[in-house]
Amino acid sequence: KYSRDLKRQRDSSMRMQLLKHTKHDIVNSLSLLPKTQHDLCSFLVDLFLHTEMMLCFSVNGLFMEVEGKCRGCIRAFTRIFIAIPCSDSRAHSSFRICIMNDELIVRNASPKEIQKAFTSLPAPDTSFKPLLSEEQQEMVKSFSVQSGMKLDWSQKCLQDNEWDYTKAGEALTALQNEGKIPKEFFK
Missing domain, CATH: 3.10.450.50 (Nuclear Transport Factor 2; Chain: A,)
Known part of the structure; x- marks a missing residue:
């Protein structure tokens, strides 16, 4: 339906129409x-x-x-x-x-x-561990306790959300509701 495959979509003007140019159009097409x-x-x-x-x-x-x-x-x-x-x-x-x-x-x-496919879970990268401030270490421990997630995954969640505790919690809840967090990430 929305394919730009040269074998399927022979009409070049239609292929151009199917290109997405703005942020809104791109996000909208990905959400479909x-x-x-x-x-x-x-x-x-x-x-x-x-x-x-x-x-x-x-x-x-x-x-x-x-x-x-x-x-x-x-x-x-x-x-x-x-x-x-x-x-x-x-x-x-x-x-x-x-x-x-x-x-x-x-x-x-x-x-x-x-x-x-799907035979094993990725191990957190342990080759490089940036030094965390005491405050960040406490946040990781607290987030791990509250979320039930392992420490390394709690740290990753916080880092991915720029150390915003509330934002990390909301992101985790949303991903859990979508079934996108493997149970192995938890204690």
């Missing part, structure tokens, strides 16, 4: 996709171009559709991003990027990919 559960162990990030003014990278992985007529189907995806430094005044001193192009490619997973 079926709900999915991603296999985090399958993720592979490839940085294939890096200059001072541009990053080009891809994210590959597997997901399972959890609703609709293809419920349980395992698919493979590739997202290719072109990003530049962000001139956003809110960026402060941390590095921010603006995505200039995002291409999503979805295909049926191969039999080998299907066999490997």
